[in-house]
Amino acid sequence: MTAAIRCVLFDFDGVLADYDRDVRIGHLAHFLGRPSHAVRAAIYASGVEDAADAGLLDADAYLEALGRELDCTVPADAWVDARRAATHEKPPMLSLASKLRARGITVAMLSNNGLLMAQSWPAIVPALFPLFSGRAFCSAQLGAAKPSPAAYLRCLEALAMPPPATLFVDDNPANVAGARAAGLVGHCFAGITELQRALEEHGLA
Structure with missing residues (x-):
């Protein structure tokens, strides 16, 4: 017999929120006075972001590593502002998650992101809190990133x-x-339509 679903674990970018990488890069490039291609390379081609997502760099070390790549100081508030500008919650998805929570279903979030993101969730997407307070996990906190099975199992252990x-x-x-x-x-x-159909199949909608 299939176990009854008691928890819905959501991805963040692309599911609970829309995320535009180009907006993030452009916003940070403007603040730092660096070309967008250099900021893109520093974040995504240097290995710095992957190391942070894996928990190999704490928030300060991550910003310092980006700064070395760009030959400048990258303030935490500038990083948060850029991420916030590029991230927009999806109200229908938040409404769905709220309804699940009201029915006694645990709702949680698992994203491949670093410790700076983990520290900055409420500043970047305040609409998700307090709904996901204490149940928003970044891969860096778990020492494993999706799609490694360890990421999910460590997240569920915490839950x-x-x-x-x-x-x-x-x-x-x-x-x-x-x-x-x-x-x-x-x-x-x-x-959301297909997700609602899946939830109905599990008796959750």
Whole structure:
């Protein structure tokens, strides 16, 4: 018999919020007085972002590493402002998550991100809090990133939730496959209508 779903674990970017990488890069480039291509390379081509997502760099070390790549100081507030400018919550998804919570379902969030993001959630997406307070996880906090099964299992350990009772929702098929390998129920997000249909199949809508 299939276990009853008691937890819905959401991805962040692309599921609970829209995220525009180009806006983030442009915003930070303008603040730092550096060309956008240099900021893009510093974040995504240097390995700095991947190291932060894996928990190998704390928030200060991450900003220092970006600064070395760009030959300037990268203030935390400038980074947060750029991330906030590029991130917009999806009100219908937040409404859905709120309804699940009101029904007694645990709602949580798992994102491949570094410790600076983990520290800055409420400043970047205040609309998600307090709904996800204490249940918003970044891969850096777990020492493993999606799609590694360890990322999901460590997250669920913190939530005291068994994998078969957890529905994981992500727009990246590889991440959904990783969740299923860890024993979770997976749903590849393609829009709220399909998600609502999946929730209905589990008696959650």
